[in-house]
Amino acid sequence: MSGSLASKKIILCITGSIAAYKAAFLTRLLIKAQAEVRVIMTPSACAFISPLTMSTLSKHDVHTEVSDGNSWNNHVELGLWADAMVIAPCTATTLGKMANGIADTMLVATYLSAKCPVYIAPAMDLDMWIHPSTKANLAKLESYGNGIIPVGNGELASGLSGEGRMAEPEDIVTYLTAKLASRQDLKGKKVIITAGPTHEALDPVRFIGNRSSGKMGIAIAEECANRGATVELILGPSKLSTQHHNINVHHVISAEDMYNATVSKYKDSDVAVMAAAVADYTPQSISDIKIKKKEGDLNIPLKRTKDIAGHLGSVKENQILVGFALETNDEIFNANRKLQKKNLDFIVLNSLNDKGAGFQHDTNKIRIIKSAEDIQEYPLKSKTAVAVDIVNEISKLLKNK
Numbered sequence: 001m002s003g004s005l006a007s008k009k010i011i012l013c014i015t016g017s018i019a020a021y022k023a024a025f026l027t028r029l030l031i032k033a034q035a036e037v038r039v040i041m042t043p044s045a046c047a048f049i050s051p052l053t054m055s056t057l058s059k060h061d062v063h064t065e066v067s068d069g070n071s072w073n074n075h076v077e078l079g080l081w082a083d084a085m086v087i088a089p090c091t092a093t094t095l096g097k098m099a100n101g102i103a104d105t106m107l108v109a110t111y112l113s114a115k116c117p118v119y120i121a122p123a124m125d126l127d128m129w130i131h132p133s134t135k136a137n138l139a140k141l142e143s144y145g146n147g148i149i150p151v152g153n154g155e156l157a158s159g160l161s162g163e164g165r166m167a168e169p170e171d172i173v174t175y176l177t178a179k180l181a182s183r184q185d186l187k188g189k190k191v192i193i194t195a196g197p198t199h200e201a202l203d204p205v206r207f208i209g210n211r212s213s214g215k216m217g218i219a220i221a222e223e224c225a226n227r228g229a230t231v232e233l234i235l236g237p238s239k240l241s242t243q244h245h246n247i248n249v250h251h252v253i254s255a256e257d258m259y260n261a262t263v264s265k266y267k268d269s270d271v272a273v274m275a276a277a278v279a280d281y282t283p284q285s286i287s288d289i290k291i292k293k294k295e296g297d298l299n300i301p302l303k304r305t306k307d308i309a310g311h312l313g314s315v316k317e318n319q320i321l322v323g324f325a326l327e328t329n330d331e332i333f334n335a336n337r338k339l340q341k342k343n344l345d346f347i348v349l350n351s352l353n354d355k356g357a358g359f360q361h362d363t364n365k366i367r368i369i370k371s372a373e374d375i376q377e378y379p380l381k382s383k384t385a386v387a388v389d390i391v392n393e394i395s396k397l398l399k400n401k
Contacts, residue, residue, distance in 0.1 A: 004181040006034035011085040013107045016044025018157045019089040019123040019166040026169035027057040042105050066106050079113030080243055089123030089166040092134055099137040115222055115244050121149040123166035125158045145385040149175050185395045187228030190269045193221045194276035196236030198255045203287040210277050211359040214238035217275035219387035221247050234261045255279045255305035262308050273322040274309045313343030320397050323347045336372050346370045368393055
């Protein structure tokens with residue numbers, strides 16, 4: 001047990017449930033397993049178990065508020081620090097807040113900032129556990145990629161008997177050990193990921209671009225990094241960013257920039273994921289001064305950009321190469337043709353005909369195509385959850401190699 005949790009950085013979050021007393025035993029077990037533990041408590045949790053108790057057991061200050069009146073507790077920094085976040089016990093109230101992004105506690109603010117896996121151990125009475133709103137919130141949280149630790153069955157605080165008991169501390173540690181061990185399946189691997197759009201300059205002011213935000217590529221980069229990989233993220237112009245300690249970000253602007261940065265890293269890589277929306281064409285020439293408006297139409301001669309995935313496929317040795325296809329028509333046919341032409345191991349297809357998929361969404365709906373006969377379709381999910389599906393496929397291929 002200790003081998004899997006040794007040196008792991010774990011945020012343990014406690015909410016206002018009678019099961020809060022179990023958090024003391026859980027903390028001791030995590031410390032015994034050589035994990036480093038930081039504790040967050042909601043204000044209502046403090047009525048069930050004291051912050052002093054948790055501070056003594058964890059050997060660190062306990063966070064109960066975003067601000068304590070004298071200073072600001074950095075929930076963003078804490079969320080980036082952790083290898084895992086565990087909410088045990090998690091009440092129906094906190095489930096609802098997490099599912100809907102209501103950041104009125106230090107716990108939920110940290111949850112919304114966390115880049116690590118999040119595991120939830122619910123605790124509530126039977127009637128609350130089986131209520132449709134609870135089930136809907138759990139389903140939503142699972143769709144975000146969070147893990148739900150199964151509840152126990154037995155006597156409840158109300159006197160009823162049934163499901164809703166928080167899992168026992170020993171069972172939670174066993175669950176975490178298995179999950180965190182399996183999530184290191186990319187340890188030692190070097191992964192290149194391209195993400196975001198490219199901007200092809202017309203003059204010092206204008207450019208040709210697209211609507212890609214980079215969300216999908218960044219989500220894949222963070223999932224690979226969480227699973228132990230060293231990631232080189234080649235990121236086009238995007239408002240988004242990542243601060244994961246296992247991700248080296250290389251900012252680029254044009255398709256030529258992205259080509260050069262990607263090719264320079266490819267030889268030493270184990271995996272390359274081409275998630276960027278790279279321009280297929282770029283102006284033949286760039287004006288040194290702003291192009292002035294004049295009578296008549298403006299014609300801009302364009303030339304083809306270098307095919308990054310195509311080049312990588314032509315020089316591929318033992319690397320796994322993954323491509324993306326965003327289509328509006330003849331989706332399967334076009335994706336299969338791209339899969340074969342670029343010598344990809346698999347291609348991730350999404351269609352603008354699917355509601356909630358494509359650019360500028362927090363969700364995506366994909367098909368993973370390995371051949372014309374091997375097509376796996378997934379339901380609409382958050383891009384974080386989609387990243388898990390994609391990286392799972394990469395992990396399988398690495399094991400087979």
